[in-house]
Amino acid sequence: MKFVTALLLLALLLAAPMAQAERIAQSGSFTVDLDSIDRESGDVVLVTPLNILQNPGFETGELPPWTTNNWSVTDADAASGDYCAEDFGNYWIRQDFDAIDVSGINSITLWAMQPEAAISAVDLFYSETDFDEFLIFPVADWSLFDVTAELRAAGSLVAIRVFGYSGGPPGPDHTLIDDIAIDAQPVAAYEATWGAVKSLYR
Ligand SMILES: [Ca+2]
Known part of the structure; x- marks a missing residue:
């Protein structure tokens, strides 16, 4: 019983x-x-809609509201749709949004690919200067990375930033990302x- x-x-x-x-x-x-x-x-x-990010799959064919110091949008090799974002080198792409309490966030995921299978740093911002940085390890095929576990237990998220890389093998330091999602409670x-x-x- x-x-x-x-x-x-x-x-x-x-x-x-x-x-x-x-x-x-x-x-x-x-x-x-x-x-x-x-x-x-x-x-x-x-x-x-669940995803709080704008233009998450770059399907506008342009970067905004993403900001960057070197990334661009390409219509070659998208993970889904027609476009994705790409970069050569250790540069960042970032999106700021209205602060959202972490308790309301269900998941944070992104698709990434690196022909040289290197590293990509991801930053979660809790204020303009307060952020946590961690690594994901993209490979030569598009792969889904779930970074939800990197979220702090408390606080408000205000931005996400993703880096390419430089160094390693002799080929181009190519990073591609697509369909970045911060899914929140509807x-x-x-x-x-x-x-x-x-x-x-x-
Ligand atoms: Ca896309």
């Missing part, structure tokens, strides 16, 4: 966060909290009343 109770408790503990994470769904340009759907009236709560944006629209057709 105790064993069954413990199993049930474990199942509940495991299911609770997963259920929460799975209740947000995307369809076309809509992101919706599934628990908010009123199937009678058609009312639903739309939520903001925030209810507004309530759409599709019921009112539907009633026009009855």
Whole structure:
């Protein structure tokens, strides 16, 4: 009996966060909290996109709002879409954003590739001057790096910065990145009343 109770408790503990994470769904340009759907009236709560970064996959074909001291956008070898960002040398690319409390951040991920399989430093900023720097190790194929564990337990994140590298093997010191994502808790944006629209057709 105790064993069954413990199993049930474990199942509940495991299911609770997963259920929460799975209740947000995307369809076309809509992101919706599934628990908010009123199937009678058609009312639903739309939520903001999860990624707080702008131009995360460089699909504008330009860098802004990313800033840099040498990176550029290229339409060769993108991880997804048509564009990615590339650099030759130990230079940085950075995006600043409205401060977000770390408790609201679900994950921080990026795609990276280096033909020479070298190193890439990543900085997470908590103020203009306060940041943590750590390394990821890109290889010659596009790979997904999850750096969520590098996030501090408390504080507010204000920027992310990624470096290329110089030195090592004799070839070009080439770094490419794409689809950088700081996924945050969705925030209810507004309530759409599709019921009112539907009633026009009855
Ligand atoms: Ca892209």
